[in-house]
Amino acid sequence: MTTKKTWFDGVNLVLMLLLIVITLYPLYYMGIVSISSGGAVSRGEVLWLPKGINLQAYKYVFDDPAVLRSYGNTILYTALGTLISLVLTTLCAYPLSRNHFYGRAIFSLFVIFTMFFDGGLIPRFMVVHGLGMVDTIWALVIPTAISVFNMILMRTFFEQIPEALHESATVDGAGEYRTLLQIVLPLSMPVMATMFLFYAVGQWNSFFPALIYLNEKELYPLQIILRNIVIQGDMASQTTQMGADMATMSATIKYAVVYVAILPVLCIYPFVQKYFVQGAMLGSVKG
Amino acid sequence: MASSSKSAVSGWSEARRKIKKSKALYAMFAFPLVYFLIFHYAPMVGNLMAFQDYSIIKGFFGSPWAGTKYFEQFLNDSYFWQVVRNTVLLNLYSLIFFFPAPIVFALLLNELRLQLFKRFVQSITYIPHFLSTVVVAGMLVNFLSSDGLINQFRGMLGADSITFLSMPEWFRTIFIGSDIWQGLGWGSIIYLAALTGIDPTLYEAATIDGASRWRKMRHITIPGIMTVIMVMLLLNLGHMLSVGFEKILLLYSGPTYETADVIQTYVYRRGLIDSDFSFAAAVGIFQSVLSFVLVISANQLSKKFNGARLF
Numbered sequence: 083m084t085t086k087k088t089w090f091d092g093v094n095l096v097l098m099l100l101l102i103v104i105t106l107y108p109l110y111y112m113g114i115v116s117i118s119s120g121g122a123v124s125r126g127e128v129l130w131l132p133k134g135i136n137l138q139a140y141k142y143v144f145d146d147p148a149v150l151r152s153y154g155n156t157i158l159y160t161a162l163g164t165l166i167s168l169v170l171t172t173l174c175a176y177p178l179s180r181n182h183f184y185g186r187a188i189f190s191l192f193v194i195f196t197m198f199f200d201g202g203l204i205p206r207f208m209v210v211h212g213l214g215m216v217d218t219i220w221a222l223v224i225p226t227a228i229s230v231f232n233m234i235l236m237r238t239f240f241e242q243i244p245e246a247l248h249e250s251a252t253v254d255g256a257g258e259y260r261t262l263l264q265i266v267l268p269l270s271m272p273v274m275a276t277m278f279l280f281y282a283v284g285q286w287n288s289f290f291p292a293l294i295y296l297n298e299k300e301l302y303p304l305q306i307i308l309r310n311i312v313i314q315g316d317m318a319s320q321t322t323q324m325g326a327d328m329a330t331m332s333a334t335i336k337y338a339v340v341y342v343a344i345l346p347v348l349c350i351y352p353f354v355q356k357y358f359v360q361g362a363m364l365g366s367v368k369g
Numbered sequence: 370m371a372s373s374s375k376s377a378v379s380g381w382s383e384a385r386r387k388i389k390k391s392k393a394l395y396a397m398f399a400f401p402l403v404y405f406l407i408f409h410y411a412p413m414v415g416n417l418m419a420f421q422d423y424s425i426i427k428g429f430f431g432s433p434w435a436g437t438k439y440f441e442q443f444l445n446d447s448y449f450w451q452v453v454r455n456t457v458l459l460n461l462y463s464l465i466f467f468f469p470a471p472i473v474f475a476l477l478l479n480e481l482r483l484q485l486f487k488r489f490v491q492s493i494t495y496i497p498h499f500l501s502t503v504v505v506a507g508m509l510v511n512f513l514s515s516d517g518l519i520n521q522f523r524g525m526l527g528a529d530s531i532t533f534l535s536m537p538e539w540f541r542t543i544f545i546g547s548d549i550w551q552g553l554g555w556g557s558i559i560y561l562a563a564l565t566g567i568d569p570t571l572y573e574a575a576t577i578d579g580a581s582r583w584r585k586m587r588h589i590t591i592p593g594i595m596t597v598i599m600v601m602l603l604l605n606l607g608h609m610l611s612v613g614f615e616k617i618l619l620l621y622s623g624p625t626y627e628t629a630d631v632i633q634t635y636v637y638r639r640g641l642i643d644s645d646f647s648f649a650a651a652v653g654i655f656q657s658v659l660s661f662v663l664v665i666s667a668n669q670l671s672k673k674f675n676g677a678r679l680f
Contacts, residue, residue, distance in 0.1 A: 090582070094477055098490050101474075104550070105494050108508055111518060126521050174401035177394040184387040189398065196405060198664045201412025202653035203633070204640040208418065208429065209411050225408045228401060258393035287501030290615050294641055305503045312507035313619055336511060340504055347499045355492060362558040 112337040116140070120331040139331065139338035148299070148307055149339065156286060156304040163223035163285040168277060170227045171236055176262050178233075179240035180248075197230045207294060221295035222288065222303070229284075232277055235364045239273040240266060276361035279354055283347060308343050312336045419651035425644070439651035448635060456631040456656075460609045463545055468605060470549050471556030472598060476586065478557065479564050491561075494554025506619035509547055510534060534620060537628040544620065544629075548613065559601065560594055567593035599671055606667040610660040632656045 115123050119134030127133050143149055177183045178190055206225065215221040243266055251261045267274065289305040296302060310316040317335065388395075419439055421432040443449055474494075481487040497505070512518040513533040520530040533539045571589050580588070614633040621629035632652060640649025 088582070090480070091482065094480055097477065098481065098486075101553075102490060102493050105497060105554070108512065108518075109496070112508070124516075126516075126524075129518075129521065170401055170404060173397045177391075177398040180391075180394055182387070182390060183394045183398075184384070184391045189402075193401070193405060196409040199413065199661050200657050201409050202416055202650060202657055203636050204646055204650040204653055205412035205415030205418060206408065207641065208415055208423075208425075208646070209407065211425070212428065213407075224404075228404060258397070262397075283499055287499075287503075289501060289503050290618075294637075305501055308501075308507065309503045309619065313503070313510050333511070336507070340507060344500060344504055348496070351496065351499060352492075355495065358495070359558055362555065363562040 112340055116334055116337040116341050118334060120334050123333050139334035140342070142331070142335055143338045143342055148302075149304075149311075149342070151300065152302050152304045152307040153342075155301060159219060159222050159288075159303055160282055160285040162219065163227070163288075164278060164281045166223050167227045167229070167232075167281040167285075168274070171229070171233050171277060171281075172262075172267075174228055175233050175236035175240055176258075176266065179237045180258075181245070193230060193233065210295060216295050217298045217301065219301070222291050223285070226288075226291060229280070232280055235361060236270075236273055236277060238364065239270055243269055272357070272360060273364065275354075275357045276364070279357050280361055286347065304343055308339055311339050416650055416654050416657075419647055419654050421647055423647040423650070425646065435647065439648045440655075442648060443652050443655065448630070451627070452630055452632050452635045452652075455628060456610060456633075458628075459541060459544065459613075459631060462541055463548065463613070464605065464609070466545050467548050467552070468602065470553050472560055472594075474553050475557040475560035475564060475594075476590065478561065479590065480582070480586075491554065491557075494557075496554075497551040498555035500551065502615045503619065505547055505551055506616055509543060509620060513543065535622065535624040537625045540621070540625045540628045544613065544616065547616075559597060563594040563597040564590065603664075603667050603671055606663055608660075609663060610656055 111129070114130075114132040115128055116139050117135050117137065118128045118132045119136060120138075122128055122133040174193065178186060178193070180186070183189070210216065210221050210225055215224070247265055247269075248261060251265050256264065287305065288303070289309065292301075292303050292306050296306070315332065315336075317332065415429060418429055418432070420434060420436060421429075422435045423429070423432045478487055478490060481490070514520070515530050515532050519533070523530065531539075533543060567589065571593075572585060575585050575589060610632065614631065614637075617629055617631060617634050618637065621634065633656065636649045636653045636656070639645045639652065
């Protein structure tokens, strides 16, 4: 397949380079602002390179008890939420992947129907409210625990495990639980890793459930604090320590909080990209 | 569906044997079953509160019935046309501009000769997908503010500063533009996967026949990924009306309601901010039914035209 170089290759290359710049520049810009001096930023001098490099903004962020508490909350919510989601999704996907599961077609429809017909925001709120979950961690980790899309990916993967393995496990006297734990799950590590990452990033980035179900400030996850500081410009908890710096520091602090929030995701991304991509491609197999 | 038609023939004792054999599976499935009943099906039934004068103190079983009062109220509401129009337009523009972007991107990536460079572009463009809605909205709010990044660049070119986010005419562009920024790379994965599935001998044959690159793209590549495009289109139609609602919530404000306020944000505002629960539930039903009709018709259409379907 050798074709000669054309003008098209040139244009394409330039387009791709441009796209890289457009993708990365906003992230780069926030990074350099967060480590520059507030004065230089407000004079509009920081566009390409940081100026007056210092970590003052990060110091303010890490000195803020609200940010730290929300960071801890988010770590807890992410850990617990991911665990619950993985367990429930597996318990849903495994039976639905088994041929002899009596009523499989109806149960599949029962689950998949929820993908297309939404119960609605207000009634769901009432259910969560009625269960007494408002202002508890449970409101964040249980109502959205199973993503049907993820469940279908997992089920599709389980279905590809040869039936012979199930049969030999049965012959050896293993029940469904042992087969799931000792045969199916060990063979499904790639899809489980993908699910783990999908759910974990989803919880880390989740904002809306906390917005509607939490009133208690102590329970706020990072994304809510992030919204308060970055979008609403609400830096009440910092004002006391900052005083006159407030005006010039505000942009640097906002971007520093953004960086604190996205750093974990950016740091693990290069190492786990493979699993994410795998998940997105599994989607093309579809259910 | 095959198993259920068989069981009708074989009778009750056969069914009982099968149920017994699946006992362990039922025990597992009980947990997700309860989950879906509580958090998906109960709210569906709970939608009946739209026909009540719902009070949070009396609850669903204690609130008095109110007939179709709230539906009539919504249909006569001055906001009705605005939120319906905004929902439809925002999604339509998204379908026109956002949906094809990853396809074009995948085709362009596919034409890159250097595999290493291709992988590099891919890795970079996937990154924004992992940023939260709050981060993206936060970037937009700050970059687009009167002294923000965009206006700094405009200032360098001698243009006046624009407060983008308080101008209704900019909202859709900002919303869809940032969607493309965030979703372009990630959205292309599925098409790239489909591209690798195209038989390379087709290209070889076409080359021998003297087909140009453009013609190969038109007659081999695009038909090769057409099924995937259709499936993605269907999935998109299904979720059409609810997508992006959180970002709107973070970006809109009084001055931009005119173009930014959609059904879901209206439900949120009336229901959870103003506590007009029954009214908001009525609006919500309107949305659910509308999007359900949309999926079903999209599914039928595509079944008719090319066999790709969701269920």
